[in-house]
Amino acid sequence: MLRAAVLGVVLALAATAACPQDYPARPIQMLVPFPPGGIVDIMARGFAQPLDARLGQRVLVVNRPGGGLTIGMVGLAQAPADGYTVLYSPVTPITIQPHRMKNLAYSRETIVPICQTFENVFYVAVGPKSQFQDFQSLVAYAKANPGKLRYVTPGVASSPHLAGAELWRKAGVDLTDVPYAGEASGFPHLLTGEVDLGIITTSGVASQKLRPLAVFAGERVKRYPVVPTVA
Numbered sequence: 001m002l003r004a005a006v007l008g009v010v011l012a013l014a015a016t017a018a019c020p021q022d023y024p025a026r027p028i029q030m031l032v033p034f035p036p037g038g039i040v041d042i043m044a045r046g047f048a049q050p051l052d053a054r055l056g057q058r059v060l061v062v063n064r065p066g067g068g069l070t071i072g073m074v075g076l077a078q079a080p081a082d083g084y085t086v087l088y089s090p091v092t093p094i095t096i097q098p099h100r101m102k103n104l105a106y107s108r109e110t111i112v113p114i115c116q117t118f119e120n121v122f123y124v125a126v127g128p129k130s131q132f133q134d135f136q137s138l139v140a141y142a143k144a145n146p147g148k149l150r151y152v153t154p155g156v157a158s159s160p161h162l163a164g165a166e167l168w169r170k171a172g173v174d175l176t177d178v179p180y181a182g183e184a185s186g187f188p189h190l191l192t193g194e195v196d197l198g199i200i201t202t203s204g205v206a207s208q209k210l211r212p213l214a215v216f217a218g219e220r221v222k223r224y225p226v227v228p229t230v231a
Contacts, residue, residue, distance in 0.1 A: 006065065023083055026057065027057050027059070027084075028059045028061055028084050029060050029079075029086070030062065030086050030087070031062050031075050031085065031088070032044045032061055032063050032065065032088050033064055033066075033069040033071060033072025033087070033089050034069075035063055035181050037182075037184045038154075039062065039120075039183060040089070041061070043118055044061050048108070053218070065181050066181065068097050068101070068155055069097065070101065073093040073094070073111075076111075088117075090120070090159065092157070096157055100157055120159070120201050120202070121217055122163055122201060122202050122215070122216040123215050123216070123227070124164075124196075124199060124230070125198055125204070125212045126210065127192070129193060130196070132213065135228060138213055139171050139173055142168070142173035142174070143172065145174050147174045147175070147176055150197075151164055151175050151195065151196065151199065152183075152184040152189070152196045152199070153180070154179070155181065155182075157180045159188075161199070163216050164177065167216075183198075184204075187204070187208050190208070200212075202221075202223065205224075206223075214227060216230050217229050
């Protein structure tokens, strides 16, 4: 069965020495491996704001998109291991990309997960003007028209891309993935119908008023009780 969600964590480079008692003595840089305006970027800024007050220092969000989220992770790995650079990211850079990219400038062993802050639930979703009203009709059309349907993902080997690829394989259909720099970048084309559907987060479905056809979860979610699970 497909996994229900991707877990979001805050990560920091492993340090061999303990932080001094006066930490933090200066602003902290929080790297985000997505462009501004996406759901992870918004959550990072929402997380940084109360952290400012708690730590008594500014937490500055810096966007480092690209490379399947590895550019942000490389930025973390190349920063001094002093606690003044952290990364707010899904786990993709350390759970997926090391298996598909060679010679990355970091390894799982050099990264310390600090805490989980969110859980992303994904949906197969279409624009409000789409002809598809349910998942069954989508699959039926895809079987009759191999490769014709195009779906939005926030990048190659992202969790939505892999979840969609597994779903289409198990459903016996062929769809074409259209990778974007982030989920928000694909919304305009999804709304106009230039792409047919997407693997979209709960926030994206709600904010863009998309029509969810199926949810990647073990059971139906309360927010959309009539939407079936991919299982």
